[in-house]
Amino acid sequence: MGDVSRPKLCTAIPGMESRRLARELKKHEVPTVTWVTKKWPVFWRRAKGVHVWDVDGNRFLDLTSAFGVASLGHSHPKVTAAIRKQSRDLCHAMGDVHPAEAKARLCARLSEVTFERWTGGRGEGQAILCNAGFEAVEAALKTAKLFTRKRGVIAFEGAYHGLGYGALEATWRTDFRQPFLDQLGHFVEFVPYPREGAGEEALAAVEKRIRELAGNREIGAILVEPFQGRGGEVIPPAGFLPMLRRLCDRGRMLLIADEIYTGFWRTGKWFGVEHTKVVPDVVCLGKALSGTLPISACVGKSEVMGAWPESAGESLHTSTFLGNPLACAAALASLDVFESEAAGWNVMQKGGVLLDELRRRLGAHPAVKDIRGIGLMAGIEFVAGAKRMPSVLCERLLARGILALPSGSRGEVLGIMPPLVMNGETLQWAAGEIADFGFRISE
Ligand SMILES: Cc1ncc(COP(=O)(O)O)c(C=O)c1O
Numbered sequence: 001m002g003d004v005s006r007p008k009l010c011t012a013i014p015g016m017e018s019r020r021l022a023r024e025l026k027k028h029e030v031p032t033v034t035w036v037t038k039k040w041p042v043f044w045r046r047a048k049g050v051h052v053w054d055v056d057g058n059r060f061l062d063l064t065s066a067f068g069v070a071s072l073g074h075s076h077p078k079v080t081a082a083i084r085k086q087s088r089d090l091c092h093a094m095g096d097v098h099p100a101e102a103k104a105r106l107c108a109r110l111s112e113v114t115f116e117r118w119t120g121g122r123g124e125g126q127a128i129l130c131n132a133g134f135e136a137v138e139a140a141l142k143t144a145k146l147f148t149r150k151r152g153v154i155a156f157e158g159a160y161h162g163l164g165y166g167a168l169e170a171t172w173r174t175d176f177r178q179p180f181l182d183q184l185g186h187f188v189e190f191v192p193y194p195r196e197g198a199g200e201e202a203l204a205a206v207e208k209r210i211r212e213l214a215g216n217r218e219i220g221a222i223l224v225e226p227f228q229g230r231g232g233e234v235i236p237p238a239g240f241l242p243m244l245r246r247l248c249d250r251g252r253m254l255l256i257a258d259e260i261y262t263g264f265w266r267t268g269k270w271f272g273v274e275h276t277k278v279v280p281d282v283v284c285l286g287k288a289l290s291g292t293l294p295i296s297a298c299v300g301k302s303e304v305m306g307a308w309p310e311s312a313g314e315s316l317h318t319s320t321f322l323g324n325p326l327a328c329a330a331a332l333a334s335l336d337v338f339e340s341e342a343a344g345w346n347v348m349q350k351g352g353v354l355l356d357e358l359r360r361r362l363g364a365h366p367a368v369k370d371i372r373g374i375g376l377m378a379g380i381e382f383v384a385g386a387k388r389m390p391s392v393l394c395e396r397l398l399a400r401g402i403l404a405l406p407s408g409s410r411g412e413v414l415g416i417m418p419p420l421v422m423n424g425e426t427l428q429w430a431a432g433e434i435a436d437f438g439f440r441i442s443e
Helices: 016-026 077-089 101-118 131-148 163-168 175-182 200-216 240-251 323-345 347-362 391-401 424-441
Strands: 044-048 051-052 057-060 125-130 150-157 188-191 219-226 254-258 282-285 298-300 369-374 378-382 405-406 413-416
Touching: 016 424, 077 163, 077 188, 077 323, 077 405, 101 125, 101 323, 125 131, 131 163, 131 219, 131 282, 131 298, 131 369, 150 163, 163 175, 163 391, 188 200, 200 219, 200 240, 240 254, 240 413, 347 369, 347 378, 391 405, 391 413, 413 424
Parallel strands: 150 188, 150 219, 219 254, 254 282
Antiparallel strands: 044 051, 051 057, 125 298, 282 298, 369 378, 378 413, 405 413
């Protein structure tokens, strides 16, 4: 998985073939889906490790892990071998009726890496497998309703939990919500997500607001990202999750940790909650769980998940592809790699190198408001009204052979989410490119 960081570009970006495909796509895909401009996108043909190749033969360094999925690097040999092996035997089964054996093994593994680890073997977890991340969030919301019999949920300003109707209700961004507002369930109350360094008062204000809401309304759960991802790589104060845990314990509310973005070593530990001693009641997993095929999971403490009625022939929550054997095999192989290799990736140390380099080069730049991160999720926040926004910077970086994405509710953050296997030298080089090349044009 050698990191050869220099970009290798054969053609202008996007090249001829990418532009042809973009024109074709514009005719046949609803145009709300793919962002197409003269400078974006490139169409991928293959990917390996930290690199992606497009249809015109250009090679890119991936600072996105393709939405945080390819934490192990693209096409990890152990994961692709597991998919190949599984595909020879069984590609689809009957998830909630006659399941694949891989489903049973995955549910047991998910219990092991979450509640059994968190409780030193005293507790266990039970899972509902899903396909996309938002479905895992919706399974968690349904769990809270069944367990507490209370319909209300507290979520946070800046939160991103996905775009299905249930998850959208808990997603903060008005641009996603507005067109469908009158169809949403209106069971979520938003409170501010405190930021590291905001001081004790900010945390106390959040606590006060939650207490008020929980006192006046039927609130059954707090849904939280341990670190906000798409909200702009936001780091809360250390006391935030412990405070939520206390409030949940006192108010008969479930603490649901959405680890879809932060899970599987992204922040330098198996899960983001492990930066504290907090054990959530339910955890939502996705993205890097399989690193490849669509699969997600809502895993809860067994006592909590016991609120779901036992199937008597018809499942209360299922879907056609639930427990798909290929996706389960990919997830099992990924979990093995995380277990045996992730500690050696030095994610925290490399994240420190990345942040130091970004701060050294850009800390005093007038367009930069903040540079922050934990593990290998980092963000550069721009000042309001900066002449160029991260989206422009991303276009420029693409032309330079680097894949990056804007983040934050207003696209005000340049997000940096490299595969966790990227080496420190390459990260330093990438930080230099962002500073030297990206920012030269973004004053
Ligand atoms: C924290 C979090 N939750 C949920 C989701 C939704 O996942 P999906 O896009 O797979 O539905 C995302 C996606 O970015 C996410 O970051």
